[in-house]
Amino acid sequence: MKIGIVGPADRAMAWESHLRPHKSVSEVIITSKLKDIGNVDACLLLDDSDKRLAHLLEAVKQGYHCFLVSPLPTDRQKIQKIYHAAEESNVLLQFSHWPTLAPASKWMSKKVAKPSLIQIIREINHSEFYDSDHDFSHYWINELAFCMRWINGAVHHIDLKTVSFSGDHLYMLHLFLRFNSGATANIYINAASTEYNHHRVAADKNYMLDCNVREQKVRLAEQKNNQKRLYVNRQTFDASKSAELASMEFLKSIQLNRATIYNGYHLVELTKTIEKVKKRLART
Template structure:
């Protein structure tokens, strides 16, 4: 069996958990790991019995695929170096800060004929997987992604930190051009937007109302889909979905409720496995780089709308 020589750059919170899952996947052969924090690098390398690389370029050179799990501001430069050398790249979301950088990476991956995947892990949430086939043409989508403040991802807004997951899901289901976007948001405890709400309206009549906060007391990750004669509510945090269908029972119109429980598999494991299977040609890529670019585009407009609203205050 062919194994993928793999390097991991960035072993903070997410990097640690990616490494833990990558170790379980037989398709990966971990060449080594790299991080700007040398003390942490040595500690994690020892814990997982992998080689620490103090030279990022050398790790890229010796690998077939690179996981880029660093701060968003460094995604572009690292990914560009790796792609130019013909390496497959997994980049945590968002792909980059700017659309210009994203476009360059997408085009570079195409020209080098390598895979560029972005970390939209909710696509691999078992509850999402369990019901995605029954979500056909949603007319209204409502999502709430709330989290306590962690201090991580302090180099970007809640829109790029959290909301972008739900933007990705909305765009996955609504295959229609955007008609309009309105948004509001405010910074509370950081220098960036900490809580935001966006309303997306599409040419086909669908509407999505998306709320994200990183200053909540409790966690919540719910997304609801309303379509003709049915309503699907996915609890991404608790790993189950509720499906409500309008049905004729004994000559009467009734609402039938069913619950779908997601499989007990870690989404991050499925995400990393999907990357390996796409590289090896076992399966088609689950997330195309053009989709990551489109989510970034919508997030960028949302941030522009928020800036406009703040200037009016």
């Protein structure tokens, strides 16, 4: 396969290093503009700009399988347009939702394919939050996307509670989700904490998983022979491998003509739920 990478040269070269080792890749073309990419089978768009969805739609219309490496877009109308265009053109889409693509997350999803419960606690040091380029919604949307992708079902019920003071600034959110399957997810975000804490817990009938997200450490607990004691297996993963694994997933999907790990359908469903959550937030 010939793969094109569209984006800044320094970032493109880093992604090229992830693609080159794959036997299926015969050539990698790097360019700053989509129009100069030439005849390729697929392309990586390294695009953080406000026009990234317009660039993605253009690439889809040209028939390229696309991996958009960017902050997760949430414009529902534009995403639906791209999704339908990709479906009509038989083009694969992959989006860089890093919580889903992280090595620890991938291992967890293999152990527990469909969790019946997810609980997420994310506490952010307030000074770090204040200095960050991300607004509060960035944090809960990322965790919402993670829960929806893993449980892989429609949200049936939403309940939430927030803490805010004057103005529109949120500092704390507790979001409860119930899915059509009966699975539930709790998301707690606190942007006024003194210390950083980011844990994801998930369970089904056989296993309980506890992930320290920053350290990419996972505890898997299981019961044996109906004993009270739980047996624990500990795993540690390298977060720096996320981009390499994401590129491998994209190439495998093209080779096998299967849906990508985080695709247009997942993003469309996410944006529908984001709109529902935002309507609830507007009433609080």
